[in-house]
Amino acid sequence: MKAMILAAGKGTRVRPITYTIPKPMIPILQKPVMEFLLELLRQHGFDQIMVNVSHLAEEIENYFRDGQRFGVQIAYSFEGKIDDDGKLEGEAIGSAGGMRRIQDFSPFFDDTFVVLCGDALIDLDLTAAVKWHRAKGSIATIITKSVPKEEVSSYGVVVTDEEGRVKAFQEKPSTEEALSTNINTGIYIFEPEVFNYIPSGVEYDIGGQLFPKLVEIKAPFYAIPMDFEWVDIGKVPDYWRAIRGVLLGEIKNVQIPGHEVAPGIYTGLNVAVNWDKVDITGPVYIGGMTRIEDGAKIVGPAMIGPNCWICSGATVENSVIFEWSRLGPGVRLVDKLVFGRYCVDKTGAAIDVQAAALDWLITDARQTPPSHTPLELQAIEELLGTNAT
Numbered sequence: 001m002k003a004m005i006l007a008a009g010k011g012t013r014v015r016p017i018t019y020t021i022p023k024p025m026i027p028i029l030q031k032p033v034m035e036f037l038l039e040l041l042r043q044h045g046f047d048q049i050m051v052n053v054s055h056l057a058e059e060i061e062n063y064f065r066d067g068q069r070f071g072v073q074i075a076y077s078f079e080g081k082i083d084d085d086g087k088l089e090g091e092a093i094g095s096a097g098g099m100r101r102i103q104d105f106s107p108f109f110d111d112t113f114v115v116l117c118g119d120a121l122i123d124l125d126l127t128a129a130v131k132w133h134r135a136k137g138s139i140a141t142i143i144t145k146s147v148p149k150e151e152v153s154s155y156g157v158v159v160t161d162e163e164g165r166v167k168a169f170q171e172k173p174s175t176e177e178a179l180s181t182n183i184n185t186g187i188y189i190f191e192p193e194v195f196n197y198i199p200s201g202v203e204y205d206i207g208g209q210l211f212p213k214l215v216e217i218k219a220p221f222y223a224i225p226m227d228f229e230w231v232d233i234g235k236v237p238d239y240w241r242a243i244r245g246v247l248l249g250e251i252k253n254v255q256i257p258g259h260e261v262a263p264g265i266y267t268g269l270n271v272a273v274n275w276d277k278v279d280i281t282g283p284v285y286i287g288g289m290t291r292i293e294d295g296a297k298i299v300g301p302a303m304i305g306p307n308c309w310i311c312s313g314a315t316v317e318n319s320v321i322f323e324w325s326r327l328g329p330g331v332r333l334v335d336k337l338v339f340g341r342y343c344v345d346k347t348g349a350a351i352d353v354q355a356a357a358l359d360w361l362i363t364d365a366r367q368t369p370p371s372h373t374p375l376e377l378q379a380i381e382e383l384l385g386t387n388a389t
Contacts, residue, residue: 002108003115010092015236050077051076077098096204097203100195104200114126129141136222141190141223142188142211144224155172156184157173159180164222166211169211236337243303271291290305292304317332322337
């Protein structure tokens with residue numbers, strides 16, 4: 001069976017992570033989110049998968065290649081051009097435009113197929129969803145999920161009649177205006193006939209253009225609410241919650257990697273730490289070849305990536321630190337995400353520590369850590385907020 005993963009977006013709402021990592025490659029405790037999607041597709045018999053790529057396309061292609069080590073076949077549809085220097089320059093053409101481009105190249109989608117957004121962890125029963133779709137005689141089906149009414153303003157709401165036929169959409173309505181609590185999860189089932197309604201050679205969006213068109217012409221277009229785990233990582237706060245959810249055991253289809261060296265404390269290979277001289281409270285994951293100096297304190301839920309360096313007296317609490325980062329002596333990092341040169345709070349607000357000349361955070365932990373005077377530590381605290389919180 002055939003499927004498509006939408007992976008061409010720039011992921012602007014997950015910046016600064018997506019400056020250097022395309023959204024489908026964002027790791028959930030060292031494993032790209034798109035890898036979980038491939039596992040789900042394979043589990044339900046979808047073994048021929050097209051992926052449209054654009055922003056940082058090489059990162060996706062170089063990791064997944066032809067898919068054989070994941071038990072599937074993968075091909076890529078690049079949206080963009082090659083510049084004068086021979087580099088790929090992405091130019092995404094919309095989700096539906098990406099589907100159309102693949103079909104125009106050669107009619108790949110010749111039977112019922114599934115389209116997934118590449119930025120969510122899901123454990124959906126795709127087999128049951130496809131069976132429902134076919135039973136309805138639907139040309140297009142949206143998989144929806146019910147959320148508490150107070151949360152509808154963060155999502156696209158799908159309005160249906162009693163039989164599940166789509167009547168209308170509401171984009172991030174207020175709680176008072178929402179006509180439904182069923183939201184669009186970015187999981188779709190299509191028949192090849194849907195291409196009759198997608199123009200060639202232009203930018204075209206599934207949610208914003210194709211679906212309203214299907215409603216307008218009264219096509220057999222349905223939505224099915226299903227109860228499944230759906231962890232969206234479309235924004236930095238979402239990603240933050242996803243990591244916390246995994247560490248707290250709330251996301252059942254993601255296992256914490258590494259070895260559990262103490263209750264709630266997991267590590268990769270060869271972590272340099274004297275367990276008797278550090279204060280660590282789980283749940284915590286520490287990546288391989290990371291150094292935790294004596295006197296450091298880590299309070300979970302927290303993730304510290306591989307090849308990091310947490311200096312003596314430093315505190316990491318409820319934070320996520322990506323690989324090759326160093327937290328200087330005595331610095332207290334609370335409710336922060338550290339990615340490369342950026343320190344981000346859980347609302348998504350970022351500080352460029354390189355531009356701010358904060359040498360307590362070196363984005364390559366192979367460098368020798370400098371010492372800090374009390375005056376320097378005070379300046380750091382003032383910039384980031386009291387005690388870097």
